[in-house]
Amino acid sequence: MTTVSNNVAPSSLVASMNSSRPASGDSVSETQDRFMTLLVAQMKNQDPLNPLDNAQVTSQMAQLSTVTGVEKLNVTVQALQESYQASQSLAAVSMIGRGVFVPGSDIALQEGKAIFGVEMTESADEVTVEIRSAAGQLVHTIDLGAQSAGNVPLAWDGKTDSGATAKDGSYTFNVKAVRGGEEINVATGLSFGEVASVSNNAQGTKLHVAGIGAVQLSAIREVI
Structure with missing residues (x-):
């Protein structure tokens, strides 16, 4: 079972998640799964006398939404770039001999x-x-x-x-x-x-x- 020390603030979850990300990058679903694993582990190991603040958890969820949104945008931009390069190649090939x-x-x-x-x-x-x-x-x-x-x-x-x-x-x-x-x-x-x-x-x-x-x-x- 994955454990997270109760002295890790909720605001650090996305930072921890990003720091452990492989250099090649993960899919959006893997990013979400990793975040939820860290959050659930932290809630299980929280100090009963000092429970997690709801506002902090809500803020962290909003940060996750931003991170996943950016990753989806990156995937879309990459696909558009590849499509544009393919169109350029086709246009360029038609110029051979001209x-x-x-x-x-x-x-x-x-x-x-x-x-x-x-x-x-x-x-x-x-x-x-x-x-x-x-x-x-x-x-x-x-x-x-x-x-x-x-x-x-x-x-x-x-x-x-x-x-x-x-x-x-x-x-x-x-x-x-x-x-x-x-x-x-x-x-x-x-x-x-x-x-x-x-x-x-x-x-x-x-x-x-x-x-x-x-x-x-x-x-x-x-x-x-």
Whole structure:
């Protein structure tokens, strides 16, 4: 028979119960059973001259209700999280083989063709894109003129400002936006790549994009 010393106050039952809980956690019913076992044992072993106070027992029962309620909520949230992750995985798998735009400043020129883009968080009077070689040399400038908020897909045919054809390889680009004659920070570069595979881990669902690497599903700005 489980015994509890009569010098254990009723308010300590939940604390005692929680301290003895296995690290992996118990079910709600096991939590309730453990509490009732401790309470009944304490009442059997109470000092007749100093019986348990009804108000304290009532308060302890209220605390048990709170504990079990929280545990039920945790179970529900866990189930919702698993369902959400499963939905994310299904959505991500459907992107395999598709082209996506993600925040970045890299351009891959292949067979004289390259795709990239610009994300505008606000409108601008003038937007300019500068493409540079791996050594940082300016290769080509694209004048996009005035742009409103939204994504702007772009294509580069590999032609330089001098009219020559750039070699296939890796390039970078930066975006400048001007409004009212002043440069403003409302434009972000978008790199382009094809989704090769999908993985799941503790950090969530990730897409593995060719030429870019692993990116979060939330980083996708556009799919084509």
